[in-house]
Amino acid sequence: MLHTFVALVEDKPGVLTRVASLFRRLNINITSLTVGHSERADVSRMTIVAEAPAGAAHRVRASLYKLDNVLEVDDVGQFSCVVRELALIKVAATTKTRSSIFELAEVFRARIVDLAPESLMIEITGVSSKVEGLIQVLNEGENKILEISRTGRMVMRRGEHTSRVLDAMRIAEPDEEQALPLTEEVRGEDSGGDLDLEMGIGVRGIDPNHPL
Amino acid sequence: MIIDATNQRQAGHASHPTRLTGAEIVWATLEGEGVREVFGYPGGAILPVYDALRKFPIRHILVRHEQGGTHMADGYARASGRVGVMMATSGPGATNLVTGLATAMLDSIPVVCITGQVSSKFLGTDAFQEVDITGITLPITKHNYLVTRAEEIAPAIREAFLIARSGRPGPVLVDITKDAQQAVADFDFEAAVASQQRAHPMLRIESDAITNAVELILAAKRPVILAGHGVMESRAMNQLRTLAERLQIPVATTLLGLGGFPASHELALGMMGMHGESWVNESIQQADLLIACGMRFDDRVTGSLGTYAQKAKKIHIEIDPAEINKNVAVDVALIGDLREVLEQLLPRLAPRQFKKDGSEWLRAIRALKGTASVRDIQNLPDNGHLYAAHVINDIWHATGGKAVIVTDVGQHQMWEAQYYKHDEPRSLITSGGLGTMGFALPAAIGAKVACPDKEVWVIAGDGGFQMTSPELATIVQEGLHINIAIINNGFLGMVRQWQQLIYDGNYSCSPIFSPDFVKLAGAFGIDGATVTKRSQVLPAVGRARHSGRTFLIEFQVEKEDGVYPMIAPGAALHEMIRRPDPLIETASDA
Numbered sequence: 001m002l003h004t005f006v007a008l009v010e011d012k013p014g015v016l017t018r019v020a021s022l023f024r025r026l027n028i029n030i031t032s033l034t035v036g037h038s039e040r041a042d043v044s045r046m047t048i049v050a051e052a053p054a055g056a057a058h059r060v061r062a063s064l065y066k067l068d069n070v071l072e073v074d075d076v077g078q079f080s081c082v083v084r085e086l087a088l089i090k091v092a093a094t095t096k097t098r099s100s101i102f103e104l105a106e107v108f109r110a111r112i113v114d115l116a117p118e119s120l121m122i123e124i125t126g127v128s129s130k131v132e133g134l135i136q137v138l139n140e141g142e143n144k145i146l147e148i149s150r151t152g153r154m155v156m157r158r159g160e161h162t163s164r165v166l167d168a169m170r171i172a173e174p175d176e177e178q179a180l181p182l183t184e185e186v187r188g189e190d191s192g193g194d195l196d197l198e199m200g201i202g203v204r205g206i207d208p209n210h211p212l
Numbered sequence: 213m214i215i216d217a218t219n220q221r222q223a224g225h226a227s228h229p230t231r232l233t234g235a236e237i238v239w240a241t242l243e244g245e246g247v248r249e250v251f252g253y254p255g256g257a258i259l260p261v262y263d264a265l266r267k268f269p270i271r272h273i274l275v276r277h278e279q280g281g282t283h284m285a286d287g288y289a290r291a292s293g294r295v296g297v298m299m300a301t302s303g304p305g306a307t308n309l310v311t312g313l314a315t316a317m318l319d320s321i322p323v324v325c326i327t328g329q330v331s332s333k334f335l336g337t338d339a340f341q342e343v344d345i346t347g348i349t350l351p352i353t354k355h356n357y358l359v360t361r362a363e364e365i366a367p368a369i370r371e372a373f374l375i376a377r378s379g380r381p382g383p384v385l386v387d388i389t390k391d392a393q394q395a396v397a398d399f400d401f402e403a404a405v406a407s408q409q410r411a412h413p414m415l416r417i418e419s420d421a422i423t424n425a426v427e428l429i430l431a432a433k434r435p436v437i438l439a440g441h442g443v444m445e446s447r448a449m450n451q452l453r454t455l456a457e458r459l460q461i462p463v464a465t466t467l468l469g470l471g472g473f474p475a476s477h478e479l480a481l482g483m484m485g486m487h488g489e490s491w492v493n494e495s496i497q498q499a500d501l502l503i504a505c506g507m508r509f510d511d512r513v514t515g516s517l518g519t520y521a522q523k524a525k526k527i528h529i530e531i532d533p534a535e536i537n538k539n540v541a542v543d544v545a546l547i548g549d550l551r552e553v554l555e556q557l558l559p560r561l562a563p564r565q566f567k568k569d570g571s572e573w574l575r576a577i578r579a580l581k582g583t584a585s586v587r588d589i590q591n592l593p594d595n596g597h598l599y600a601a602h603v604i605n606d607i608w609h610a611t612g613g614k615a616v617i618v619t620d621v622g623q624h625q626m627w628e629a630q631y632y633k634h635d636e637p638r639s640l641i642t643s644g645g646l647g648t649m650g651f652a653l654p655a656a657i658g659a660k661v662a663c664p665d666k667e668v669w670v671i672a673g674d675g676g677f678q679m680t681s682p683e684l685a686t687i688v689q690e691g692l693h694i695n696i697a698i699i700n701n702g703f704l705g706m707v708r709q710w711q712q713l714i715y716d717g718n719y720s721c722s723p724i725f726s727p728d729f730v731k732l733a734g735a736f737g738i739d740g741a742t743v744t745k746r747s748q749v750l751p752a753v754g755r756a757r758h759s760g761r762t763f764l765i766e767f768q769v770e771k772e773d774g775v776y777p778m779i780a781p782g783a784a785l786h787e788m789i790r791r792p793d794p795l796i797e798t799a800s801d802a
């Protein structure tokens with residue numbers, strides 16, 4: 001199954017290698033990995049999505065936490081989260097086909113960010129299934145996709161902020177680990193973008209027995 | 213300069229920073245960390261550091277190979293509990309550290325290695341003796357640093373020490389570019405403390421987990437304590453003993469756990485696992501509760517996981533959360549320092565009254581021993597053959613079990629574990645996790661440097677000894693007194709045993725030629741003796757012990773003897789291969 005980990009790491013050379021090397025050593029494939037600055041100075045935030053057996057989450061998290069440059073690790077797969085991905089898609093387009101692509105983009109609430117004589121570039125933000133939906137319809141018909149660049153998933157828990165809900169090394173109960181598969185499947189109707197606020201800001205999905 | 217450094221140290225907290233070169237900062241920081249001995253080997257990229265050594269009161273032990281140096285730092289740490297330090301140059305000096313670092317990593321040993329590196333402007337250019345040692349050692353160190361500025365040296369080394377000895381200990385490497393060693397920077401030992409950010413928050417023990425553990429312990433009818441290396445690392449010997457005695461729980465130990473619970477104690481079962489005694493493994497298989505204390509359910513301990521201790525609930529007390537449920541699913545996990553956890557548990561476990569001959573469970577274990585216990589091999593008639601078990605048992609008798617024994621890897625290592633009874637922690641030094649041949653001689657040098665007042669014995673095979681034998685020169689140069697016992701059976705014995713049992717007796721590449729070890733020792737100026745008969749063992753051991761200097765004994769033992777009982781790889785813990793009849797006299801399982 002897919003696991004999603006959020007790691008706060010020191011912003012230093014070699015830290016990405018250490019994290020990636022851990023997954024290599026555990027023979028786990030990283031599906032996507034995004035890194036960027038966090039709200040804390042000199043601390044980067046990584047979102048790592050990896051394919052691993054259901055019971056592996058605890059071990060991955062504990063092993064990540066053992067890395068000296070890793071400050072906090074959250075296994076967010078079991079909690080209610082906002083999941084987003086950004087994709088840039090370059091599609092071959094002539095004056096004849098442009099308008100139909102515009103329409104498709106409109107349906108997906110994507111934006112045209114570049115227009116060239118023989119191509120146009122679409123920017124789309126949302127859950128992975130939404131990005132894949134656009135790619136799928138673009139591939140249908142006569143359109144030709146020239147390039148795709150996807151950021152991979154970024155994840156943030158709803159409600160309580162990560163640092164506070166992290167009970168860093170609490171051992172998850174065996175069934176707790178398998179509680180919910182992945183957030184976006186559970187919340188299929190959340191197509192991203194404008195719907196965020198409507199989904200509420202509560203603390204749904206957080207362990208009721210959690211000390212915080 | 214020496215006055216500057218000393219003033220700096222004495223001034224302590226109130227000191228203002230001293231201007232030192234990076235090379236001087238290396239030594240001043242080591243000195244501040246309490247380091248008195250450093251193992252090392254100089255070379256181009258670390259020469260500035262070696263040049264500055266004369267200004268500092270630190271003893272440098274010149275090794276003959278950097279691998280040996282890492283094992284020395286490792287043996288130093290295992291014998292004393294202090295951080296061992298190894299220093300090497302860039303390139304080949306650094307790559308030679310790899311085996312030693314991996315050995316320390318697998319056994320959680322606090323070692324700090326300092327390597328020189330080419331100047332920062334040459335990094336990544338394939339300069340002479342440049343190698344990406346931080347990249348190479350990334351998976352075999354707990355952490356490592358590439359330091360390119362003199363200002364960063366003291367914080368990096370201080371952090372390295374903190375990381376090496378905190379939590380689950382492990383090796384840390386600090387790679388320092390030559391220009392950083394040559395540059396001048398402010399040095400203030402007290403100010404160079406590791407950042408708070410780095411110190412991970414203390415791990416918490418859930419109070420309900422303690423309650424659950426207490427309930428399991430009190431309800432158990434057939435409990436067994438599994439004691440591992442963590443007993444030593446957290447200095448939990450007394451707490452472990454209290455737990456065992458209070459509830460009359462028998463204690464089985466891992467290879468690295470030997471000495472954590474006195475072998476002569478009536479509740480001591482002995483070593484578990486692949487070459488554990490039959491009653492130990494049988495007790496584990498019959499147990500209804502396992503209390504795992506600072507051990508990690510290694511495959512050499514469990515046999516096949518699908519059949520391991522099926523009847524038992526499991527409590528795992530462990531400082532490293534990544535070990536929980538890794539190999540064996542447990543019912544209660546208590547994350548934390550073993551001693552602290554036991555101190556939380558003990559007040560909730562009231563002593564129980566037992567009959568004079570112990571609980572039903574202890575009587576059942578005694579019955580298991582009755583059919584499979586060690587016969588005192590000292591009392592068996594001499595049939596003219598010399599067996600390694602005799603040798604090791606005699607060394608145990610002669611030393612009163614008080615020596616620090618440093619073994620290599622293979623058959624002799626297992627015989628040592630079976631026939632030398634360790635009552636004291638840190639009295640057995642052996643490469644368990646990585647199983648590094650060539651470990652014994654250099655690790656013994658480290659142990660002797662750390663504990664000069666202790667009697668140190670090397671027990672090595674003929675194969676492993678040849679891997680690091682040049683370190684005999686280190687012994688002589690440093691004037692150390694180490695007793696060396698080579699168990700020579702003309703084979704890579706454990707390989708031969710596996711080939712005998714698993715590969716149909718095809719002794720592929722396991723017969724090994726050895727030099728005349730006594731003559732070899734003589735070339736280094738070391739006295740020695742060859743022993744071929746059992747009657748010669750104790751006199752030779754006595755000679756070594758009282759010679760006042762290093763002494764080497766080559767024991768020419770039975771060539772095709774095996775270590776028994778044995779659990780074949782992948783077999784269940786109770787499926788033991790027993791000793792065949794003709795060699796029954798050394799059997800532990802007659």
